[in-house]
Amino acid sequence: MRLLGLIAALALAxxxxxxxxxxxxxxxxxxxxxxxxxxxxxxxxxxxLGLGMITETRDVDLPAGQSRLLLEGVADxxxxxxxAIEGLPGQIREQTFDYDLLSPGSLIEHSLDRPVELxxxxxxxxxxxxxxxxxRSGPDGVVVDAGGKVEALGCSGGIEGIVFxxxxxxxxxxxxxxxxxxxxxAGRYRIQLAYLAVGLAWKAAYVARLASSGDAxxxxxxxxxxxxxxxxxxxxxxxxxxxxxxxxxxxxxxxxLAQRQNACWPMGNSHHPKGEPYYLAEPEPxxxxxPxxxxxMTMAVPAPAMMLSVMADRRMxxxxxxxxxxxxxxxxxxxPTTVAARQTKQVLFLHQEAVKFDKVYVFKLVDxxxxxxxxxxxxxxxxPTLRLENKPEKGLGRALPAGAVSIRQSQDxxxxxxxxxxxxxxxxxxxxxxxxxxxxDVQASWRIVGRTRSKVNGQALQRSTVEATxxxxxxxxxxxxxxxxxSEGSLxxxxxxxPHTTKAGDPVWSLTVPAGGEASVTCTVERGD
Amino acid sequence: xxxxxxxxxxxxxxxGSVCAAPADPPNAGLEVTIYNQNLAxxxxxxxxxxxxxxxxxxxxxxxxxxxxxxVSLAADGVSIVEQNFDYDLLTPSKLMxxxxxxxxxxxxxxxxxxxxxxxxATVLAANEGVVLKIGDRxxxxxxxxxxxxxxxxxxxxxxxxxxxxxxxxxxxxAGARPATLSYLTTGLAWRADYVALFDExxxxxxxxxxxxxxxxxxxxxxxxxxQLVAGNVQMxxxxxxxxxxxxxxxxxxxxxxxxxxxxxxxALGDNYIYTLPERTTIAQNQTKQVSFIDALGVSAHKVYQxxxxxxxxxxxxxxxxxxxxxTNSTAGGLGAGLPAGxxxxxxxxxxxxxxxxxxxxxxxxxxxxxxxVKIGDxxxxxxxxxxxxxxxxxxxxxxxxxxxxxxxxxxxxVTVELRQGGLWGRGTTVIKxxxxxxxxxxxxxxxxxxxxxxxxxxxTTTVETGW
Numbered sequence: 004m005r006l007l008g009l010i011a012a013l014a015l016a017x018x019x020x021x022x023x024x025x026x027x028x029x030x031x032x033x034x035x036x037x038x039x040x041x042x043x044x045x046x047x048x049x050x051x052l053g054l055g056m057i058t059e060t061r062d063v064d065l066p067a068g069q070s071r072l073l074l075e076g077v078a079d080x081x082x083x084x085x086x087a088i089e090g091l092p093g094q095i096r097e098q099t100f101d102y103d104l105l106s107p108g109s110l111i112e113h114s115l116d117r118p119v120e121l122x123x124x125x126x127x128x129x130x131x132x133x134x135x136x137x138x139r140s141g142p143d144g145v146v147v148d149a150g151g152k153v154e155a156l157g158c159s160g161g162i163e164g165i166v167f168x169x170x171x172x173x174x175x176x177x178x179x180x181x182x183x184x185x186x187x188x189a190g191r192y193r194i195q196l197a198y199l200a201v202g203l204a205w206k207a208a209y210v211a212r213l214a215s216s217g218d219a220x221x222x223x224x225x226x227x228x229x230x231x232x233x234x235x236x237x238x239x240x241x242x243x244x245x246x247x248x249x250x251x252x253x254x255x256x257x258x259x260l261a262q263r264q265n266a267c268w269p270m271g272n273s274h275h276p277k278g279e280p281y282y283l284a285e286p287e288p289x290x291x292x293x294p295x296x297x298x299x300m301t302m303a304v305p306a307p308a309m310m311l312s313v314m315a316d317r318r319m320x321x322x323x324x325x326x327x328x329x330x331x332x333x334x335x336x337x338x339p340t341t342v343a344a345r346q347t348k349q350v351l352f353l354h355q356e357a358v359k360f361d362k363v364y365v366f367k368l369v370d371x372x373x374x375x376x377x378x379x380x381x382x383x384x385x386x387p388t389l390r391l392e393n394k395p396e397k398g399l400g401r402a403l404p405a406g407a408v409s410i411r412q413s414q415d416x417x418x419x420x421x422x423x424x425x426x427x428x429x430x431x432x433x434x435x436x437x438x439x440x441x442x443x444d445v446q447a448s449w450r451i452v453g454r455t456r457s458k459v460n461g462q463a464l465q466r467s468t469v470e471a472t473x474x475x476x477x478x479x480x481x482x483x484x485x486x487x488x489x490s491e492g493s494l495x496x497x498x499x500x501x502p503h504t505t506k507a508g509d510p511v512w513s514l515t516v517p518a519g520g521e522a523s524v525t526c527t528v529e530r531g532d
Numbered sequence: 533x534x535x536x537x538x539x540x541x542x543x544x545x546x547x548g549s550v551c552a553a554p555a556d557p558p559n560a561g562l563e564v565t566i567y568n569q570n571l572a573x574x575x576x577x578x579x580x581x582x583x584x585x586x587x588x589x590x591x592x593x594x595x596x597x598x599x600x601x602x603v604s605l606a607a608d609g610v611s612i613v614e615q616n617f618d619y620d621l622l623t624p625s626k627l628m629x630x631x632x633x634x635x636x637x638x639x640x641x642x643x644x645x646x647x648x649x650x651x652x653a654t655v656l657a658a659n660e661g662v663v664l665k666i667g668d669r670x671x672x673x674x675x676x677x678x679x680x681x682x683x684x685x686x687x688x689x690x691x692x693x694x695x696x697x698x699x700x701x702x703x704x705x706a707g708a709r710p711a712t713l714s715y716l717t718t719g720l721a722w723r724a725d726y727v728a729l730f731d732e733x734x735x736x737x738x739x740x741x742x743x744x745x746x747x748x749x750x751x752x753x754x755x756x757x758x759q760l761v762a763g764n765v766q767m768x769x770x771x772x773x774x775x776x777x778x779x780x781x782x783x784x785x786x787x788x789x790x791x792x793x794x795x796x797x798x799a800l801g802d803n804y805i806y807t808l809p810e811r812t813t814i815a816q817n818q819t820k821q822v823s824f825i826d827a828l829g830v831s832a833h834k835v836y837q838x839x840x841x842x843x844x845x846x847x848x849x850x851x852x853x854x855x856x857x858x859t860n861s862t863a864g865g866l867g868a869g870l871p872a873g874x875x876x877x878x879x880x881x882x883x884x885x886x887x888x889x890x891x892x893x894x895x896x897x898x899x900x901x902x903x904x905v906k907i908g909d910x911x912x913x914x915x916x917x918x919x920x921x922x923x924x925x926x927x928x929x930x931x932x933x934x935x936x937x938x939x940x941x942x943x944x945x946v947t948v949e950l951r952q953g954g955l956w957g958r959g960t961t962v963i964k965x966x967x968x969x970x971x972x973x974x975x976x977x978x979x980x981x982x983x984x985x986x987x988x989x990x991x992t993t994t995v996e997t998g999w
Contacts, residue, residue, distance in 0.1 A: 034887055056888045083819050084725045084744045085876060085888075096809075096823050103817035115693050126679075127646030140622035140693045152637075153684035155624030161641055161679035173752065173815055199876075199888060242881075247851065248890040248908040251874050268628035271661030272675040329732065329879040329889045330854045330910040402911060402941075430912040430941035432986065433849060462924055493922050508845035508919045531924070 023066070027076035028059035028196070032240040033203070033342055034333075035228050036248060037404070041204040044229035045347045051253065053231065055203030057081070059196045067189040074180040078234040080202035082253065083180060090194035091184050098182040105174040111141035113171035120166040121147060121156075138165070144266030158267035201253055202232030203342075205243045207352070207406030209426065211389075211437070215413070217479075220360060220389075223319060224353030224403070226334060228342065236342040243323075245404035245428065246331030323352040325402060332402045358398035361390040364483040364516075365438075366447035366473060373451065373467045373528070380450035384441040385473065385483060392434045403429040408437055444476035445483060445516065452525065464529055466497065472523035475516040485524055486511045498527040562756040564720065564814065565805075566745065568763065568872070572720035574753070576713045582610060584706040591697040596750035597719035598697065605699050607711035613700040622691035628658040630688040637683040638664065638673075719749030720814070722760050724873025725821070726894070728905075729886055730832060730856055732879065737832040737858060739866065741825030741873075743806065745814055752815040762804040762871035762896055804869050804896070830865035832858035835904070836946055838915040842954035843932040843995075849916040849939060851909035852948050854890075859902050870897040877907045912941035913948060913983070920992075929998030931963065936991040940983040950979045956997045963994040 036054040044053070057078050065072070077086075083100030103109065121134040136149035145156040145165070156163060186192070205228035212221045226243055230236070323334040334352050342348065364385040372381060389410075393399045405428045410421040422439040429435045453468035471485045487494065487510050496503055496510050501524055503510040514522040563575040574595065582589070589605070600617035620626070632655050639650045653664040653671075662673035662682075674680050697715075722745050730737040743760060747753070808822050836852040856877060860866045872895050878886040890907030897903060920933040940946050957974040965979075972978040983989045 032885075036888070054888075058885065084742070084821065084874075085727075086821075087727060094823070094826065097812070098821050099815075100819040100821075101815065101817070102819075103815065125641060125646045125648075127641075127643060130646070139687055140691075144623040144625070146622055146624060146627060146687070148687060151685060153627065153687055154681060155627060158624055159639075159679050159681040160674055160677070161681060163681075197886070244887070246908060246911045248888075249892050249906050251891050251893060266623055266625065268625040268658055268662055269660045270674070272672045274675075326882040328881045328887055329730075330908065330912065331889065332911055333881055333887070427848060428851065428909075428911055430914060430939070432941050432988075433914065433939060435848075460924075461927060493924075505918075505920075507847045 022073060023063055023070050024073045024075060025061045025063045028061050030060045030238075031236050032058040033236045033242075034058075035203045035205045035241070035243045037206060037243075037245065038204050038250075039247070041206070044204040044206050044227050049204065050231055051080075051201050051255065053201055053204030053229075054248075054250070055080075055200050057198055057200055057236070061194050061196060062191055063194060064191050065184060065186050065189060067186060069183060069185045072182050072184050074182075074196060075177055077178070077180055077196070077198065078200040078202070078232055078236075079178075080200040080232045080234070081178075081180075082199045082201065082255065085199040086180055087197050088182060088194055089197075091192060092186055093184075095182055095184070098180065100178065100180050101173070101175050102178045103173055103175065104178065105170060105176050108142040109174055110167060110170070111138060111145060111165075113174055114138050114167055115141065118168060119147070120168070121149060122164050122166055124162040126162055133166075155267060158270075200232065200234075201255070202234075203228070203230055205229070207245070207404040208349075209353075209403075209406055209408040211358075211408050211410045213410065213412040213421075214357070217362065218359060219357045219398070222353065222355045222358050222399070223351060224321075224406070226323060226350045226352050227347065228350070229347040230342045230344060233344050235344045235346075238339045238341055240335070240339050241342060242333055242335040244328060244331050244333055245402065247428070248331075319351060319354040321352050321354055322350050325352070332404065334404075353401055353403075355399055355401065358391065360397075362482070363388050363390060364442055364445040364473070364481055366471065366483065366485050367488050368449060368469070368471060368485060369488045372449070373465075373469065373530070375451070377454045378451060380448070382446065382448045384443075385445045385447055387439045387442045387445075389437040389439065390434065391437070393429050393431050400431050402431060403435075410437065410439055445481055446474050446476075447483075447485070448472050448474075453527070462531060464531060466527060466529045468498075468525065468527040470523055470525045471512075472521055473514060473516050474521040475518060478518050480515055480517045483514045483516050483522070484511050485514070487528065493530055495529045496526055497529055500525045561811070562753055563759070564753055564756045565759045565761060566720050566722045567761045568722070570718050570721045572717050572749075574713075574715055574717055577710055578713070579708050580607065580711045581708045582607065582701065582703045582706065582711070584703055586613060586700065586702045588698050588700045591699070591713060592692075592694065593751055594697045594713075594715065595717035595719060596695055597717050597748075598695075599716045599718070600697065602716040603697060603699070603713070604715070605701070605711060605713050607701075607703075608709050609704040610701045610711070611703075613702055615697070615699040617695060617697050618690060618692060619695040620690055620692070621695070622687060622693055625658070626691055627684060627688070628655065628662060628682075630691065631655045631684055632658055634685075636664075636685075638666070639681040639683065641679045643678060717749050719747065720753075721746050724762075724824075724871040726825075726870075726873060726875040728832075728856070728875055728877045730834075730877050730879050730889075732834050735831060735833045736829045736865075737856070737877075739825060739827045739830050740823065741870065742821040743808070743824050745820045745822070747814045747816055747818055747820075750816060752813065752818075754813050755811045756814060757811050758808040758814070760806045760808075760871070762806065762869075804871065806871065825866075825868060825870070827866050830858050832856055832864075836910060836913050836948045837906075837951070838938075838948055839951045840915075840917050840934075840936075840953065843919050843922060843930075843934060843952075845918045846916050849914035849937070851911065852913040852915055853906050854908050854910050856905045856907055857902065858905075859900070860897050861900050866899075869899055870894065870903075872896045875905055877905065913946055914939050915948065915950065925996060926998070929959070929996060931994065931996045933994045934992065936981070936993075937988060938981050938983050938991065939988040941986060944985050945987075946983050948981045948983060950981050950991065952977045952979075952993070952995075954997075955995070956999055959999045960995060960997040963996055965991075965993040967991055969993070 034056040038053045040052045041049045088095055115138050117138060119136055119138050121136045123132045134149050136147040139148045140146035147154055147156055205226055208225045208227055210223045228243060322337050326333050336350055365388050366383055366385045406426055407423050408426050409423050412419050412421055424437045449469055449471040451467055452470050455466045457464050473483045475481050501512055503512050512524040514524060516522045561577055565573040603615055605612060635652055635654050637650055638653050639648055641648050651666050653666045656663040656665050664671050664673055722743055725742045725744050727740045728737045814820055835855045835857055837855050838852040858864060860870055874891055875894050876891040877889050879889045881887050892905045894903060916937045918935045920935050923931045925931050938948050951972060953976045955975045962969055967979050967981060969977045969979050979991060981989050981991050
């Protein structure tokens with residue numbers, strides 16, 4: 004069938020269908036998506052993850068009539084089933100993605116039963132002899148037939164090899180997308196090719212610098228984008244999408260590559276009975292491994308595996324503008340940039356100064372502590388919490404894509420790192436919190452000062468009176484909160500020394516703790532026993 | 533020149549095989565029916581010149597992933613004696629093994645002066661090493677390390693470069709006649725991929741459907757009529773595929789009209805079958821996409837959804853889901869059965885360029901069905917539920933008061949479809965609610981919550997449930 008197909012292909016290979024090769028894009032634009040599976044785009048190991056959308060512009064010269072348009076040089080992480088071609092007259096009915104790659108093995112496999120030339124070199128005289136033969140088997144052990152002389156290649160120990168007459172048309176040097184096009188008029192057409200590709204990811208990261216006043220911070224937002232593919236995108240308009248997209252598992256099809264293995268008959272002899280080949284002269288070189296992907300040629304700097312290029316100037320001017328894409332946020336870099344293969348890049352997208360916040364020391368009292376002995380007591384740390392509102396009047400009012408916030412404070416001229424809480428996607432108008440570790444100088448203690456048990460409608464109830472005390476070793480007064488966690492809506496506050504508010508269903512008591520002093524609240528709560 | 537060389541190769545190859553099938557006449561052909569689960573039925577009609585009596589017919593280049601037990605050959609006046617799938621492959625060591633006891637030529641190149649000496653040798657053994665008898669001398673091949681070529685007279689008959697199917701038949705007359713070879717193979721697969729360009733403002737989407745074929749069977753299928761079966765075919769662990777060949781649909785029934793599209797799928801039993809409009813070549817290591825639906829202006833609209841699983845509070849607001857709803861109907865702009873596949877949704881950015889906004893799986897969708905495709909989470913529309921109180925009314929009954937804060941940071945009003953799950957079926961009473969609810973199912977209440985542009989809405993409810 005293959006042979007017959009060959010004849011048919013030869014018959015068809017007249018002027019009816021010409022191959023037009025577009026070797027690469029004239030220009031390319033890149034949109035990078037966030038992937039929850041890539042928590043840190045700057046990290047090393049996430050090959051096959053991430054997602055980008057590549058939009059290429061290509062100019063192709065098409066003859067009149069039908070031709071096969073080969074689009075080479077697509078990104079190596081391309082998902083061919085997502086490819087879309089626009090700009091050609093008429094409708095595209097069929098497109099293919101060929102990944103039958105040209106390799107020593109596939110060349111042999113596809114040349115079976117075809118004529119080749121055998122070449123031998125006499126190592127002493129240098130005489131070169133050639134012979135016509137037909138490949139009869141391979142690539143795992145090559146058998147050739149030179150008209151009644153059948154030989155295995157690479158088994159004699161002499162210098163011998165195959166010269167092929169041509170590359171079988173079905174083999175490609177690079178994976179290529181192709182489509183059959185039909186145009187009425189010959190000429191140059193500008194087409195757009197768009198597809199999704201893995202190997203690209205981005206995430207936001209923030210630096211929050213606390214002002215010495217203690218109630219404001221400067222917030223800088225950085226886009227960290229990374230290209231883990233072997234394809235560089237040169238001078239590309241680049242944008243990133245903030246938001247969580249529904250995704251399907253990526254189902255990449257890998258080529259089944261035929262590899263050439265040098266299989267011969269048993270090679271044992273009287274010195275090496277187990278079949279070690281014995282060479283008088285230099286051993287012949289091992290068969291070459293399948294070709295490695297070519298190194299990226301277009302990198303501006305001979306870079307190591309990871310390169311960090313910071314693209315901000317001293318004045319912290321954002322280099323990306325934000326717009327809406329459906330229900331997501333799209334950040335477009337101001338200028339086209341080169342997203343090189345194996346590169347991580349950072350771009351400032353947000354810089355807001357004097358962002359107002361409230362600082363509260365939160366003590367979380369977990370309600371199962373109340374299940375302890377009638378005179379239970381304990382101590383705990385408080386969590387310094389920055390409360391912000393994403394509103395213009397508070398110095399913000401910008402969409403904040405999820406990312407880690409590195410909190411810094413200047414002290415005595417040096418930068419101190421206070422912690423790195425995670426931020427969720429925060430739309431404009433929403434309040435949000437940043438929790439910074441544990442406070443050393445604002446401490447909490449609690450004890451049960453009274454307990455009664457009762458039964459109402461067959462329900463066992465427990466009533467506890469708890470006293471919580473906060474101490475402040477600072478030289479300034481602080482605002483603190485006692486929050487009773489985990490009540491699941493079933494906790495009733497019966498009595499209290501100061502009124503409570505609620506947060507996510509939990510009762511919260513707010514206190515002002517004087518400098519070097521303490522403050523306390525006592526409450527009586529009832530819950531199921 | 534290449535053409536000449538290739539034809540020479542064909543002639544050589546034909547001379548080597550036992551019985552080569554002659555060229556196909558124009559009306560004969562290859563037909564491939566691909567099922568969803570990595571399985572295909574191949575039907576290969578060839579014009580075979582069959583002699584009278586018993587003979588062996590050889591079929592090279594059937595799929596190497598063939599399931600040989602499913603092979604059947606049918607031709608007029610021909611009965612099958614036996615069929616074999618030979619995978620005794622031609623390798624250098626097989627070549628040497630088969631030469632044991634036979635004469636070969638050996639060619640030695642003298643490393644000192646480069647002279648070649650040819651001798652005839654008998655292969656005595658090929659165990660661990662090759663032992664030769666040259667005249668009266670017994671030698672181990674290349675024992676002296678001198679480069680030595682071994683020349684065999686021919687390739688043994690039953691060694692082949694690729695697995696080969698051979699069928700021994702008995703024919704009651706001689707002559708050329710069409711013969712149908714059919715078999716099941718793995719390595720061929722198909723799925724549907726949809727591209728939807730969604731225009732939210734115009735409430736419509738353009739839907740393009742592609743059949744994506746992949747071939748890793750080891751063989752290319754040239755110029756094949758291709759049919760695709762949607763739905764699952766009952767399959768045992770192995771070898772029960774024989775019945776499937778009888779399921780081959782009547783081709784004329786499917787080839788209705790002269791449509792450019794494959795058009796609506798035709799029912800095949802409980803499955804749907806799609807026929808590609810033109811013969812196509814499915815090459816090995818190739819992914820091929822064929823357009824089968826191109827519908828412009830399908831009416832569609834966007835819905836925000838948020839599901840609350842039980843009665844509990846959330847510490848932080850969470851994004852509502854963005855769902856695109858459309859109907860697979862003629863009125864909606866569609867109307868064909870849609871095979872299961874991945875739908876990828878694109879929307880235009882403010883510069884007008886289409887950008888990917890999410891993908892999801894759709895099942896086999898008959899005509900008239902409604903489709904709801906979740907594309908992602910809304911950045912600007914969030915819901916934060918709070919359990920205000922829960923009171924036990926009796927041993928198995930609880931009264932829950934919920935408060936939901938729904939925020940909208942978009943510059944236009946939105947409606948969020950909120951679902952509260954966790955109800956105890958019939959014994960549920962809504963005590964009060966700030967917006968009217970509707971019962972979605974036994975355990976779910978639904979609310980349509982309008983939220984102003986850059987605004988927020990608080991929905992409060994009190995529900996008693998239990999038994």
